[in-house]
Structures are given as C-alpha cells and as structure tokens.
Amino acid sequence: MAYEIELDVGGEKKKFIRNEPPVLRDMTKALIVQQQQLKMYSKDDGPTEDDFNKNEKNLANFAVSFWKNQFKADQFIAGCDKKNMDILNLAIGDSLGGGNEDSPKKSQSKTSTKQ
Template sequence: MYELELTIDGKTKKFVRNEEPVLHDMIQALKVQYVQTRMLQRSDGEIPQDADDNEKAIANFAVNFWHGQFKIGDVKQGCNLKNLDVINIAIRDSLGGSEDDSEEEDSEKN
C-alpha cells in the first residue's frame, strides 16, 4: 500500500493506492529516470530548466500512480520532503527496484 499526504488548500489530505505497480507505472517511472539522467549527463552542467522538468516529471508520475486523485499542481505546491520520499519509493518500485537496492547503493558510496 502506498500512502501519500499532500497539503491542499491548507489541509492535509491522504491518498492511498493499494495495487502493486503495473506496466503503465513502469513507463511513467522511466520518464522520470530519463529526465534525471539527461539532467545529470548534460556536458555543460545542469540548467534551471532541468529542475523544472524534473519537478514536472515527478508530479506527473505521482498523479498517474495515484490514479488522478489529485492534480500536478497539488503535488508541486503540497508535497513535503517526507512525502517526496513516498513518491520516490513508488518510482523505485515501479522500476522493479527494492529497498535492498537503495541500501547497496548507499554502501557503495561510502
């Protein structure tokens, strides 16, 4: 189960998705990954538009993943860092990753 809380019109609202990720979610997660990869591999460095594109891709993924229960603007304006982690977990799961994969990456960096 995936629970996301967004602040919309000054009120915290909870959105739930009970299903596991499906093919459509994987494709949407790949779109986020493409934007982030392009941003990090740009030869002349990141530009402000990259951040905007990343924000839009993440918000669009969330709207699709939670079946349109909220709007892109709701994510952009009402998602705190804790709930951004929830979206990132949904992206990771949609790409077939696991929590163990994240731990392995962290240990490789140290």
C-alpha cells in the same frame, strides 16, 4: 504494499492511498522520470533551470498517474514535502523493479557439469 502520501491541499492535509502494485503504465512513467534525470545530471555543465522544471513536472505527472488521479499535478507540486518525496521515490523505484518484494526473483544461472 500500500503507498500512502499526505499532501497539503489548500491549507488542509489530505491523505491519498494506493494499494495496488505498480503496473506497466507506472513503469513507463517511471522510465520517463529516470531518463530525464539521467540526461540532466550527465550534462558537462550540470542541470539547468529548465531541467529542474521538467523534472518537477515529470515527478508530479508520475505521482498523479500513480495515485490514479486523486489529485492534480499542481496540487502535488504545492503540497508535497520531504516525507512525501521519499514515498514518491519508493514508488518510482518499485515501478522500475528495485526493492519490490512482490516482484519475481531472478533465477540463478545454471552451471554446466560437463568437462
């Protein structure tokens, strides 16, 4: 599956493509994003401004790593729109093992026929 985003970089639309499936590095970075989001949304009084800033940084760092340094974190933050966030969320989900059709299917558990 190709992961394709188009960022506004300095007023110009630029396309970035990744054709490889997620690897361990992507899985680890996706876990970092997920862990921070779980922490921020599980607080009794909700996320703080600092939490949102950390989330933005983690998402941008994931994107830079996932698309193999084709752009910088600040370029992603400044040029990413809703459509690109949907693609980023797909990449994170696939890295975590959700929805990736290329991933191995879990085998059915065996049932005993003994009485």
